[in-house]
Structure formats: C-alpha cells, structure tokens
Amino acid sequence: MSRNLELPLVDLSSSDPFATAQLIRKACVEYGFFYLINHGIEDTLIWEVFRESKKFFALPPEEKMKLEHNDAHRGYTPIYAETLDPSSEFKGDLKESFYIGPNGGTSSGKDPNQWPLEESLPSWRATMESYYERVLAVGRRLLSLIAFALNLDDQFFEKIGALNSPMAFLRLLHYPGELGASDKGNYGASAHSDYGMVTLLATDGVPGLQICREKEKHPQLWEDVSHIDGALIVNIGDMLERWTNCIFRSTLHRVLVIGKERYSVAFFLDPNYDCVVECLESCCSKTSPPRFPPIRSGDYLRERLRVSYSSK
C-alpha cells in the first residue's frame, strides 16, 4: 500500500531563525524528512553533478571496477554489492554507486578518494569537489538550526567536535530501468534508515523514493516522496535519533525500481569519528530515560557499514 505525501518545506534563506527552527522541529518529530529550499546551491552546479555522474555510470563495467570501493569506503560499488535491509531475500540491492569522502584525515596524509582518469572525464573531480564543499556548508548551517530546534546553543554540534573533520560522504547513485526476471520484486535500495546525523539528497525527478513513518505497524504504509525542482530532500539519521532519544525520527525509506532509470546524489553528514553520541539532557527525564548507551560515532558507522556490505 502506498500514497503520496506532502512533506514540510524548510526555507534556508528565511530571516526568521526561530520560526525556521520550529518548523524543522515539527518536521523532524512528525516525519524525519523535509524539503530544503533556497539552500543557495545553484541549479547549474546540481545539474552538472548529475551530468558527470551519468558519464561515470555509463563507462564500461571493467573501467568502473578499476575504482572499486576501497577500505576507506571510497569508490565504486556495483549492483548487488550492498543490502540495506538485512532481511531482504535478494542477493543485494539493484543500485550502483560511487562514494567520495573527505580529502585527507589519514595518517599518511594522502587523499583516500578514488577518481576517474582525467583523460576520460576531465571536469569530473572538480565538479564533485565543488558540490561536496557547497553541500557540506549547507549541512553545517542546517545543523545549527537543528541544534536551535532542540533548544541548544546553535553552535552545539561545532562545540562538541562533531563537525570537526566530519565523516561526510557524497554518494552518487544510479538505479536501473528494466529488471531481469530474477530481480522481480527487488528494490533499488531496500528499506533502511540512514546511519548518521542528516542526509541531503538531490533527485532527478524520476519517482521511486518512499518512506514508512511507522515501521512497527503492519501492513506497513509506504508514502511516495516526490521531487521538487531545486529542493534538497533532507532526512534525519540514526545517530541524531540516538542523540534525541527518538524525539527526532530516523525514518525508514526505500527506492523502488519503476521501469525508468533513476539517478540521485546523497550527502551523508556524519559526526567526527571520535565524537561520542549520547542522549541529550533535554531529551531524557526520569520517566523517559535514555534508550541507547553512548557510542563512538566511528565505531557505530563501521558496524552499520559492515552489516550492509557483508555479502550473503
């Protein structure tokens, strides 16, 4: 069962931070998802990212596999590599993807990212690096509003070090159009919640994204999230859900394959590796004690990735 959904629209250019924070709070409590408009990233840059992304996925499989996902979680993942829903009966999700992470931060000081050869895709790296910087800056602004929405100092996440070398990953995604017989019923991305703080998603207008607001309810109700030109779709991840003791929801979502190729660009903004994620004082009480023990962000993320990438 599925139906269409009208998510709240949050305007990042609003001159009323109080009203914006209130709206964000309502969106995070009720949906865990919202649209972000007037974020300041030019449409032309976003289109350029999609154009370059398509060029990469159009390369021959052996060229893409030369940049296969490395131990630093950067590079190409072919279809079936990841299963976001561990209970899925299929051998893996139907998407292929490419991860770009922070440059530097390794003990060797070397860039752990992998890049297509400049001869074959000349402006690819510059486009991705430019978008990465811009969307990271939007994510930082959004987190200051989220802190405000939680009645915290708007610099809270900066002050606790979460945004000091954050684990921020750009992920280019490509979903197939047609399905082979053995893939019937399988998902582009099976049901999951994201792992970190917030995700900022750019979509290309092809439908497929759905959310389930009440995962315990059966049968589950899946609602379609439509594309809005120029808007980013933002969702709350599990680490922010843990910080807020489930007051902010990390909502289950999935991507259907609908017979038309689809591209999207997700930006996962996750805290610094050593940041400890623990229930905020304002989110617990005697009657509502912390539901999760404190965890180190890097350990949590590593374990979640291990599970979704362990082949069946």
Ligand SMILES: O=C(O)CCC(=O)C(=O)O
């Ligand atoms: O492609 C999409 O619309 C969503 C992707 C997604 O949920 C993810 O990569 O975590």
Ligand SMILES: [Fe+2]
């Ligand atoms: Fe997701």
